[in-house]
Amino acid sequence: MRVVHRQPFSGSQTTKGITAAITQRALNRQVLCKAGPEGGISEDVLARLRAAEEEAARLRKQLEIAQNAKGAPAAPEVIEKPKRIDSTDSRETLSGLVGKAPQRTAWLSEADVEFFVGSSVGETGQEVPAVDPEAQATIQRRLLIGGLLAAGAAAFALVPTEALRPLPPRPLFFYVVPLLRVSDLLADAQPIIEDGDWGQLRVLLSRVQGTPNNVRDNLDAVVSWLGDAREGSRDKQSRAQALSAELIEYLDAMDYNKYFDAMPTATVTGAKAAEFVKFSGAARKAAATKLAELLSLVSPATMETARAQATLY
Numbered sequence: 001m002r003v004v005h006r007q008p009f010s011g012s013q014t015t016k017g018i019t020a021a022i023t024q025r026a027l028n029r030q031v032l033c034k035a036g037p038e039g040g041i042s043e044d045v046l047a048r049l050r051a052a053e054e055e056a057a058r059l060r061k062q063l064e065i066a067q068n069a070k071g072a073p074a075a076p077e078v079i080e081k082p083k084r085i086d087s088t089d090s091r092e093t094l095s096g097l098v099g100k101a102p103q104r105t106a107w108l109s110e111a112d113v114e115f116f117v118g119s120s121v122g123e124t125g126q127e128v129p130a131v132d133p134e135a136q137a138t139i140q141r142r143l144l145i146g147g148l149l150a151a152g153a154a155a156f157a158l159v160p161t162e163a164l165r166p167l168p169p170r171p172l173f174f175y176v177v178p179l180l181r182v183s184d185l186l187a188d189a190q191p192i193i194e195d196g197d198w199g200q201l202r203v204l205l206s207r208v209q210g211t212p213n214n215v216r217d218n219l220d221a222v223v224s225w226l227g228d229a230r231e232g233s234r235d236k237q238s239r240a241q242a243l244s245a246e247l248i249e250y251l252d253a254m255d256y257n258k259y260f261d262a263m264p265t266a267t268v269t270g271a272k273a274a275e276f277v278k279f280s281g282a283a284r285k286a287a288a289t290k291l292a293e294l295l296s297l298v299s300p301a302t303m304e305t306a307r308a309q310a311t312l313y
Contacts, residue, residue, distance in 0.1 A: 168221040172231050175221040176298055176306035178213040179291065185213075186288045189254065193280045196273050198256070201280070205255055215251065219244040219294075226297055236297045247290040253283035 185208050192201050208215050227237035252258055256276040
C-alpha cells in the first residue's frame with residue numbers, strides 16, 4: 001500500500017501556496033482510493049479521505065480570505081499629532097503628559113496677561129475668557145509690590161557712596177592727630193627741597209604716606225566722620241573728599257621721579273636741579289594748603305583735643 005504523507009499548511013501561507021496545497025490534497029485522495037483492496041476501501045483509507053476533504057475545505061476558506069484581503073485597500077497610517085510643550089502655565093506641560101496637574105511657577109502667567117490686553121482670540125482661534133476678579137486683584141497687588149521695589153532701588157542708587165560708608169571705630173580726634181604730624185613734616189620738607197636733598201625728601205615722604213602717619217587711611221576716616229551730624233554735614237564731607245584727593249596728588253608730585261624722566265641714583269645738577277626744586281616746592285606748598293583747608297572743616301573742640309594728644313607723642 002502506498003501512503004502519501006500530508007504536509008501541514010499554516011494560515012500565514014500565501015495565496016499561491018494555498019492553491020498548491022488544495023491540488024496536492026486532491027491527488028492524495030485519488031491515490032488513497034486506488035490503494036484499497038479490490039472490491040472495497042478499508043476504514044483507514046476512509047478516515048484519511050475525510051481528513052483530506054476537511055483540510056481542503058479549510059484551505060479553500062483561507063484562500064477566499066486571502067483573496068479578499070489582497071483586493072481590499074490598505075488602512076491609512078494614523079500619525080498622532082505631538083503636543084506642544086512651551087510654557088509652564090495654562091498650556092500643555094510635561095507634568096500634564098504624565099497625568100499630573102501643572103504647577104504655577106511664572107510671576108505672570110498667560111492668563112494674567114489678559115488683564116492688560118483683555119479678552120482676545122488665541123492661537124487656536126477660540127476666544128480667551130476674561131480673567132476673574134480674584135486674579136485681577138492678585139496681578140494688581142504684584143504690580144504694586146514690583147513698582148515699590150523698583151522705586152526703592154532707584155532711591156537707593158541716588159544715595160551718595162559716602163553716606164553708606166560706616167563710621168570708623170575710633171573718635172574723630174584720633175584720626176586728626178596723624179594729619180597734624182603730616183602738617184609739621186610738610187613744613188620740614190621746605191629746606192630739604194631747597195637744598196636738593198632728594199634722598200632725605202623720599203625718607204620724609206615715606207613717613208607721611210606710610211607708617212606711622214598713613215595719610216591716606218586717616219584722610220578717609222576724617223571724611224567719614226565729617227559726614228556724621230555730630231561732627232559735620234554732607235556738604236563738609238563732600239568738600240573734604242575733594243580736598244583729600246587733591247592732597248594725595250600733591251604729595252606724590254613732591255617726588256620728581258614720579259613726574260620726570262630721571263634716574264633715582266643719578267646726581268641732578270644745574271638747570272635740571274633748579275627745575276626739580278621749583279616743581280617739588282610748588283607741590284609741597286599746595287599740599288600744605290589743602291591739608292590746612294581740610295583741617296579747618298573739623299570742629300574747634302575736636303581740633304583742640306587732637307592738638308593736646310599730638311603734643312604727648
